[in-house]
Amino acid sequence: MSLLKIKEITVKFGGLIAVSNFNLTLETGEIVGLIGPNGAGKTTAFNTITGICKPASGSVNFNDNEIVGLSPDKITKLGIARTFQNIRLFQNLSVLENVMVGQHLRLKSSLVAAILRIHSYIKEEEAMKEETRNLLKSVHLEEMVEEKAGSLPYGKQRKLEIARGLATHPKLLLLDEPAAGMNPQEAVELMEFINEIRDKFGLTILIIEHQMAVIMGICERILVMDHGVTIAEGNPSEIQHNQQVIEAYLGVEDDA
Template sequence: MATNTPLLKVNQVGIRFGGLKAVAGLNMELYKGDLVGLIGPNGAGKTTFFNLLTGVYVPTKGSISLNGERLNNVPPYKINRKGISRTFQNIRLFRELSVLDNVKVAYHSLAKHGFISSILRLPSHFSGEKEMEEKAMECLKVFNLDLYKDEKAKNLPYGQQRRLEIARALAANPKLLLLDEPAAGMNPLETQELMNLISLIREKFGLTVLLIEHDMPLVMGVCERIYVLDHGQLIAQGTPEDIRNNPKVIEAYLGEEVSSC
């Protein structure tokens, strides 16, 4: 599914916190339709890297580009509008809002009607709200969450909360979807369903997906390429087979677990 021009280009990106190099000289290219994994031991810099991609942190060196447009120093809300959405290690839903409203929140960032039309209750406000609700319901159906549209997010089982967070990220109409440990806390059945879901939404919406995950069967089963970080540095990249047999990766991270993947 890849094209010759990278959707995301990361060139020698690094960031320091005091004297600590959290990420050092990282290069990465993602192409439209890629499904790529980012793995490494705890503290390797994976979530820090996601924070760099989404503008939470500004790189101390290097550059990040989306569709050829430099993202350094661009604030997170603008990066989201340009086409990067993410989920988080710890689920961040609006717990007291309904399932439907959690997804509609993402559509509001793309709303065509403005603040004035909402205050004055103009026809454009109502037509815009109706359109957002219809789109939100379509999104919920993809994740089999439409039957729970009126339920408070906090009342959903854990696995469904994970799915709702992905649905909300998808509702922002991203080009690149970042998933930070989406299988964390899931049982084996939920993890298998998640693998199928990630592949489905990549195909259905033409997305590029980059995921951080510690569940090796999931990573090896769903990702086409994998990058491996250790102490903020890229130590390997390649196909799941390449990574499975890479001595540096086995020593730094996979260990004996690699034989079961």
């Protein structure tokens, strides 16, 4: 079953076309890679899916809902979560508090109830803490719940950011360069972690990544963008041997 269908999306910034006639279909449970040189339009595609950018034309259908024009919070409530290339944690808050931030989207109590701390809010908050602790246990961060996010090792901070996304109860998880800055061992652990959460939480995952070992190691299918245009799509083996992809990444010498 198709969870996400993007048809003919074009995104413009002034006279610059950042993404041109972009198409993508994600089937439930897939892990799909989106790769390309810097400036290819990958993050703009992510921003369009999550409502940060509004396309000049085209449609984005998620779980049978047209989401173009919806605000990012409404899109998140429908079941799309994302991480960012630069880690965006609340460094001075605890691990527990960082993940609870992701759950506030689904609080039923009003702002007034929270300010006055009436019984219904306190009860809901306690349930939220319990769910957060269970989530942290499932991603192997349970021993760090009271530690400040900024004190965690880099790889754990990446896991924590993903855990915060999981707290919104997503169906689709968008990962923007999760292996950036990781050493080879951390990258291997990340691949295992992504496969684990896909299976454990029933996720569909779209991932932007420059570490080709990660992309080739976990993705069933890969799309390649260059200058806002999709230039190739296929399984890892097909992408590795695609001449147009090789040229986009490595360049070719001009004829003498």
